[in-house]
Amino acid sequence: xxxxxxxxxxxxxxxxxxxxxxxxxxxxxxxxxxxxxxxxxxxxxxxxxxxxxxxxxxxxxxxxxxxxxxxxxxxxxxxxxxxxxxxxxxxxxxxxxxxxxxxxxxxxxxxxxxx
Amino acid sequence: xxxxxxxxxxxxxxxxxxxxxxxxxxxxxxxxxxxxxxxxxxxxxxxxxxxxxxxxxxxxxxxxxxxxxxxxxxxxxxxxxxxxxxxxxxxxxxxxxxxxxxxxxxxxxxxxxx
Numbered sequence: 001x002x003x004x005x006x007x008x009x010x011x012x013x014x015x016x017x018x019x020x021x022x023x024x025x026x027x028x029x030x031x032x033x034x035x036x037x038x039x040x041x042x043x044x045x046x047x048x049x050x051x052x053x054x055x056x057x058x059x060x061x062x063x064x065x066x067x068x069x070x071x072x073x074x075x076x077x078x079x080x081x082x083x084x085x086x087x088x089x090x091x092x093x094x095x096x097x098x099x100x101x102x103x104x105x106x107x108x109x110x111x112x113x114x115x
Numbered sequence: 116x117x118x119x120x121x122x123x124x125x126x127x128x129x130x131x132x133x134x135x136x137x138x139x140x141x142x143x144x145x146x147x148x149x150x151x152x153x154x155x156x157x158x159x160x161x162x163x164x165x166x167x168x169x170x171x172x173x174x175x176x177x178x179x180x181x182x183x184x185x186x187x188x189x190x191x192x193x194x195x196x197x198x199x200x201x202x203x204x205x206x207x208x209x210x211x212x213x214x215x216x217x218x219x220x221x222x223x224x225x226x227x228x229x
């Protein structure tokens with residue numbers, strides 16, 4: 001069974017550019033989570049979806065960040081315009097059933113560098 | 116609101132020695148508790164979870180954790196460290212029924228000395 005797939009694995013771009021991160025959750029999982037990891041702030045939950053519907057986006061730092069889940073097998077996290085402080089590793093995770101009870105399965109992350 | 120505190124951002128142990136990573140939780144109701152491990156350049160993987168059954172939980176790779184309500188702790192242990200255990204470990208908490216999400220601690224990086 002394939003795990004959570006994220007693309008790209010690495011992204012380097014200049015500030016002001018639009019960045020799109022992609023995630024394919026595990027088939028059959030109905031929860032999808034986006035996290036950001038930095039040395040300073042650790043692992044932060046940005047937004048999560050249940051059955052493709054955004055449930056809690058209180059962790060999204062600013063209006064420059066947006067996330068969509070058009071169907072059960074695909075989600076995007078977009079940053080427009082990007083800034084150097086957005087540099088981090090972004091993880092997508094999915095789970096079957098209530099995320100608080102069931103383990104979350106993480107992708108290998110996208111390492112984003114904004115110059 | 117629930118939270119977890121991991122004591123020590125870095126822990127070093129010798130190969131073959133006991134591993135002890137500390138986690139204390141705060142929750143107004145009996146929580147679910149988790150330990151995840153992150154190897155370099157990878158995402159987090161579940162090591163073990165406590166969901167109100169046995170208080171001593173066994174996980175993968177020889178790790179185990181004990182839920183102690185009186186101490187609000189969920190420390191992670193392994194009797195004998197291997198070099199391959201070098202990684203970052205995260206304690207996490209959620210509230211049954213109420214929460215869809217898991218709250219992660221800041222993480223503890225485990226270094227194994229030869």
